[in-house]
Amino acid sequence: AQSVAQPEDQVNVAEGNPLTVKCTYSVSGNPYLFWYVQYPNRGLQFLLKYITGDNLVKGSYGFEAEFNKSQTSFHLKKPSALVSDSALYFCAVLNADSGTYKYIFGTGTRLKVLA
Amino acid sequence: NAGVTQTPKFRILKIGQSMTLQCAQDMNHNYMYWYRQDPGMGLKLIYYSVGAGITDKGEVPNGYNVSRSTTEDFPLRLELAAPSQTSVYFCASSELDRGLYEQYFGPGTRLTVT
Numbered sequence: 001a002q003s004v005a006q007p008e009d010q011v012n013v014a015e016g017n018p019l020t021v022k023c024t025y026s027v028s029g030n031p032y033l034f035w036y037v038q039y040p041n042r043g044l045q046f047l048l049k050y051i052t053g054d055n056l057v058k059g060s061y062g063f064e065a066e067f068n069k070s071q072t073s074f075h076l077k078k079p080s081a082l083v084s085d086s087a088l089y090f091c092a093v094l095n096a097d098s099g100t101y102k103y104i105f106g107t108g109t110r111l112k113v114l115a
Numbered sequence: 116n117a118g119v120t121q122t123p124k125f126r127i128l129k130i131g132q133s134m135t136l137q138c139a140q141d142m143n144h145n146y147m148y149w150y151r152q153d154p155g156m157g158l159k160l161i162y163y164s165v166g167a168g169i170t171d172k173g174e175v176p177n178g179y180n181v182s183r184s185t186t187e188d189f190p191l192r193l194e195l196a197a198p199s200q201t202s203v204y205f206c207a208s209s210e211l212d213r214g215l216y217e218q219y220f221g222p223g224t225r226l227t228v229t
Binding site for chain 1: 119146148150155156157158160163165173205207211214216218219220221222223
């Protein structure tokens with residue numbers, strides 16, 4: 001079965017420090033991987049994606065993520081956190097080989113950046 | 116472009132009532148999705164559509180129905196509302212055929228069934 005795991009319900013980081021939000025996945029075919037951010041009472045906003053090519057992908061607001069095929073991970077990172085980065089972050093995967101067009105989402109990680 | 120729009124923003128239903136959640140997108144995307152978001156549970160797929168006239172069940176379809184008569188609109192129908200359907204509902208669209216794999220989400224509808 002396909003799945004996405006975000007092992008941390010919450011991550012706390014001091015403003016200015018680097019942040020990492022973890023994501024691991026399990027799919028039988030080629031994974032297309034995504035990160036989304038959700039601010040309170042809003043819909044999800046796309047941050048970045050890995051489809052193919054360079055394992056390090058850069059996205060909106062200074063975020064980046066590294067695709068690691070051997071560890072089946074796609075951790076979200078930012079070199080210097082801002083208080084405004086505080087939000088709920090979701091990792092998602094699409095099995096490119098399945099032909100089902102269904103995205104699988106993790107349960108979300110709440111990021112708190114402390115001033 | 117308005118992107119993905121959803122109405123209403125909030126709704127309170129009594130048990131047994133029915134309603135339709137509206138979703139529209141103006142990006143000419145073929146793929147549209149309905150999710151529900153429960154606290155601490157992430158997003159669960161209710162139904163999805165790969166084009167006008169084509170719909171399929173997701174992970175949690177019971178108690179819901181959809182239709183897709185046009186590319187733009189993808190309404191979600193709740194028949195005989197139950198307290199278990201209290202949730203936040205999100206509509207999303209994407210365009211896999213053109214290589215736009217990321218999803219675009221609407222602002223959500225917060226539904227309470229009492």
